Amino acid sequence: MSKLAELRSTRWAxxxxxxIAVVAVALFPLFRPPLDATMSDVxxxxxxxxxxxxxxxxxxxxxxxxxGYVAFYAFGAxxxxxxxxxxxxxxxxxxxVHIGVSEFVTTAFPQGIHVSFLLIMIGAIIxxxxxxxxIGLPTLRLxxxxxxxxxxxxxxxxxxxxxxxxxxxxxxxxxxxxxxxxSPIDQLNLPLVGEFDSATNLRLYFWxxxxxxxxxLFVNFRLRDSRLGRAWxxxxxxxxxxxxxxxxxxxxxxxxxxxxxxxxxxxxxFLGVYNNSVNANQFQFGISIFLLAMVILGGLxxxxxxxxxxxxxxxxxxxxxxxxxxxxxxxxxxxxxxLDFTFGEIKFGxxxxxxxxxxxxxxxxxxxxxxxxxxxxxxTGGDDAIVxxxx
Amino acid sequence: MSEPETNGxxxxxxxxGVSKIFGGLVAVDSVDFEIAPRSIxxxxxxxxxxxxxxxxxxxxxxxxxxGRIMFDGRDITGTRPDKITAFGVARTFQNIRLFSTxxxxxxxxxxxxxxMTGGMFSSILRTPGVRREEREVRxxxxxxxxxxxxxxxxxxxxxxxxxxxxxxxxxxxRALASDPSxxxxxxxxxxxxxxxxxxxxxxxxxxxxxxxxxxxxxEHDMKVVMGVSQHITVLDHGEKIAEGLPREIRENERVVEAxxxxxxxx
Numbered sequence: 001m002s003k004l005a006e007l008r009s010t011r012w013a014x015x016x017x018x019x020i021a022v023v024a025v026a027l028f029p030l031f032r033p034p035l036d037a038t039m040s041d042v043x044x045x046x047x048x049x050x051x052x053x054x055x056x057x058x059x060x061x062x063x064x065x066x067x068g069y070v071a072f073y074a075f076g077a078x079x080x081x082x083x084x085x086x087x088x089x090x091x092x093x094x095x096x097v098h099i100g101v102s103e104f105v106t107t108a109f110p111q112g113i114h115v116s117f118l119l120i121m122i123g124a125i126i127x128x129x130x131x132x133x134x135i136g137l138p139t140l141r142l143x144x145x146x147x148x149x150x151x152x153x154x155x156x157x158x159x160x161x162x163x164x165x166x167x168x169x170x171x172x173x174x175x176x177x178x179x180x181x182x183s184p185i186d187q188l189n190l191p192l193v194g195e196f197d198s199a200t201n202l203r204l205y206f207w208x209x210x211x212x213x214x215x216x217l218f219v220n221f222r223l224r225d226s227r228l229g230r231a232w233x234x235x236x237x238x239x240x241x242x243x244x245x246x247x248x249x250x251x252x253x254x255x256x257x258x259x260x261x262x263x264x265x266x267x268x269x270f271l272g273v274y275n276n277s278v279n280a281n282q283f284q285f286g287i288s289i290f291l292l293a294m295v296i297l298g299g300l301x302x303x304x305x306x307x308x309x310x311x312x313x314x315x316x317x318x319x320x321x322x323x324x325x326x327x328x329x330x331x332x333x334x335x336x337x338x339l340d341f342t343f344g345e346i347k348f349g350x351x352x353x354x355x356x357x358x359x360x361x362x363x364x365x366x367x368x369x370x371x372x373x374x375x376x377x378x379x380t381g382g383d384d385a386i387v388x389x390x391x
Numbered sequence: 392m393s394e395p396e397t398n399g400x401x402x403x404x405x406x407x408g409v410s411k412i413f414g415g416l417v418a419v420d421s422v423d424f425e426i427a428p429r430s431i432x433x434x435x436x437x438x439x440x441x442x443x444x445x446x447x448x449x450x451x452x453x454x455x456x457x458g459r460i461m462f463d464g465r466d467i468t469g470t471r472p473d474k475i476t477a478f479g480v481a482r483t484f485q486n487i488r489l490f491s492t493x494x495x496x497x498x499x500x501x502x503x504x505x506x507m508t509g510g511m512f513s514s515i516l517r518t519p520g521v522r523r524e525e526r527e528v529r530x531x532x533x534x535x536x537x538x539x540x541x542x543x544x545x546x547x548x549x550x551x552x553x554x555x556x557x558x559x560x561x562x563x564x565r566a567l568a569s570d571p572s573x574x575x576x577x578x579x580x581x582x583x584x585x586x587x588x589x590x591x592x593x594x595x596x597x598x599x600x601x602x603x604x605x606x607x608x609x610e611h612d613m614k615v616v617m618g619v620s621q622h623i624t625v626l627d628h629g630e631k632i633a634e635g636l637p638r639e640i641r642e643n644e645r646v647v648e649a650x651x652x653x654x655x656x657x
Contacts, residue, residue: 244484
């Protein structure tokens, strides 16, 4: 028994740094004004962490290269746009539908569908899980690079769909407002906590984003150390052997796609509400690559690595590039030698440069998963045979 | 676990006219084949005779172009590999195909996948049922590794760090973990010295007797084949050219021809 107690205490000890970090992050907003640029950067970073962790399930665990992850962000954000705004203005004879929203929303926005944030979240989860499975289907018989191409196309289809949705009119309602925004979107209103407007107070958004990250982290860890997680890794390592050991390929891959997509939907719905607007410019192909870069930077398949990668790249994006590289002495230096561009204009060049640096200096990622480190140094089994039996 | 149901058949596994055609190449040409329950039988033949292709059809990796495969009185022609595994067929591979970044124990745990029930939601919540199952499966995996003779110190080693012989052991343990009634071994003694081969031969007999297994074996080492098999089938160019008791096969002219070539003398 004492041995068990010992084991338990060592397990807690291993979690201690993570717990301290979480508490520190949770207290952070109390030391900042309610409306604060740094806080908004952190919220953005936390949302990226959620998405990167979702992508990590597909790419890192199951080994299915997905270049169209932005599609799930789009679905989540559109869910917020559709069900928490005036978008469907003539619904219910112009009187709108209000479910679980505050008095303020009901009186200020009498038209359209206004649904409680929690319900939107659930809706976004369901929609993106289905969308994830749907994008999974055509890739089932493909491998490696070919999966990447199909998912890339899928991501593009969804973002075109969002961009041109203003011309797809069904029963008098456009699917989206295209490049124009669906706005305003109902502000966060949680049971017990009350209503918070992102225009005046970011704290609740911050804590909500942190809570989402924690939930997603929890799910990631639990799944990784489960029957399903082992099946994903087996699949990534050797599909043929996995199938021969009783792992159903189709179902296992589709669950990876669906769960990964779900996290994108969660983050999307959150960002939709947080940004107070949803428009097609938010769903660019670059986001998919940006997220993939986070996963690779942190270490494919490594949960903590991905968290670090996402936070770092997000800060490069929202802080380092606009506030350090493009301001002050560094920018003056550039213009002195006659280079009149800003780093904001060549953002993806900066990210690409970081990735190249990583590939040279530390290809396994900042905080590699034990397995990946092995794979990179010793390689995995061949991929010669294919499973022929149809799903 | 499904004990062999005697649905009018007495064979563990049988095939009728099974062929596999890749483009213009007939890799396996209408092979009829049968294995009696609780026996050890071998398929032999020169390289490229279609033995592994035949194996891949039995385990569902390839779909037969023609013919029928019955296992325990159940038609498994073209069934998905994971389902066939769940029915009770397990295999090893000619070139070891362990999940190289997983530990020995984890490899064996994957082998138990089909016998486990933990779903997505229960795994996230880690329900008492899932907790218990995980613990049991881990325990069984360790027992299985012990059974195949892996040293305890190697249990948590990443499988790519194990020696060749140990990797073979883990692969067999992984196959056994799915609780099969039929075990297919694809050249299990490849790369082993005579001593190790002899030990493996003994081990196969032990498996048959202790675990009630039927074993089908592809093998090149004639000493192993002749020593352990109750029945031998010979394939050449995808066709079955002979079958019978080891003694009969040894004396069969066509078999000798297939292996050594036709004598050209008068």
